[in-house]
Amino acid sequence: MKTDFLSYLNSSSPRKNYFIFYIIFTPQYTVALKIILDTQKFTVVIERLAHQLIENHGNFKETVVIGIQPRGIFLANRLVPYLEKITKLKIQFGVLDITFYRDDFNTSKELHVPNDTNIDFSIENKKVILVDDVLYTGRTIRSAMDAILDFGRPQKIELVTLVDRRFSRQLPIQADYVGVTVDSMISQKIKVNWQEQVGKDEVILLNKEI
């Protein structure tokens, strides 16, 4: 399989421009990556999500935005300033950590170190927009909804996600606003890279080949 990739990369196939494979050699397996969103499309998708939010929430008077720690914050930090720029309104924005609400506390091998939660406004009767980067099994969102309900009774909870890995849900949860939908296998991994974190905006699919 390895040599196939190498010869493919050396070939002059036009599809090489669409699928770029990085090959990382590790003792166990080879990982190949496919780009789902490149830097340019990434910004377009986020701006589209923002416009969809404006379409549904208008003046954001009764709406608050809540980013889910840790990685939903990156998306929320892009959405909120853009929304404020377009609407010229101050948007109430909080961050929520779901560590204490996880359902795998006694089964997970790793102990999760909590992040900050900071919601310094009331969510009572507000429309809450939850923001996360990837929607996969739905368990994070289940935890987030439980956590949110401990802060009050919102009128409505909506979900924005940059990537929706469809057909992999373990709970009946769907996003209201989706950046890009991906069909992927359980053995594969979606990685969202952020400018702030690794210097480049992109969404890539990690393909584990044994």
Next chain:
Amino acid sequence: MRLSVKHLLGIKDLTKEDIELIFQTADNFKAVLSRPIKKVPTLRDTTIVNLFYENSTRTRISFELAEKRLGADTINFATSSSSVSKGEGLIDTVNNILSMKVDMVVMRHSASGAPHFLANHIQVPIINAGDGTNEHPTQALLDAYSIREKCQTLRGKKVAIIGDIMHSRVALSNIFCLQKLGAEVLVVGPPTLIPKHIESLGVQVTYDVREALQWCDVANVLRIQLERQNKPLFSSLREYALFYGVNKKLLDSLQKEIIIMHPGPINRGVEIDSDVADGPHSIILNQVENGVAIRMAILYLLAGKTSAE
């Protein structure tokens, strides 16, 4: 990130990184405690027994609240109303409780080393809530956490521990904890209440409370533990109050701000006067408040360990 230990038996076994992890986790729990719903469901499948072989108000209530606010089930056990009065031994009692599927033990015992002994015989995590005159790790952690909250850092801070150093588990745990976090420690009390060779722990010793207060940024005042003193070690409580009691007159004469701490229970008028204990520089009630967050952090960090093995 995990703690380097399976049980919390004493501060002596913890690393600086462990203490910082506990503080960082406690910050998050403190935020939970300021919400309208002060409860998270993290430990909803965990059962914890509070074994108190010695009396306690603050520590027991604080542990129980911490457990309940984490969603754990709790059982309370007091020696006086149990089969211990019929002669049942420690290991028997604990094994009987554990066979009813209990996941963690919080224990206070009048014998130093009791939790260490128990740790050799049972598998579940044990949290020491005070063992004899040895250690009281959660108290030291909440003391250090309260100083950190007030002064941002412990590094370079000067802390005087005043009173019955000899019989105090709080003093020993505080010495270990403060030193690991880079603070300087001085102990002060009557010569009969200062253990011999305590300098070997790297603390300074003085017998003059005025000199100690002149030196320190933080004064942690301890109670005289008459229940542990088999023979008289000073003439009278009145004399002790006269020479070692912290009062407003003494503090005013120093013309500096000193943070006043006390682990409780307070004997007002003996080791500390009311106008100091209730004064503007006292953080005694902040200590109690922080105790719940610190204990939640410890329970959280140790409970996750059970399933990992």
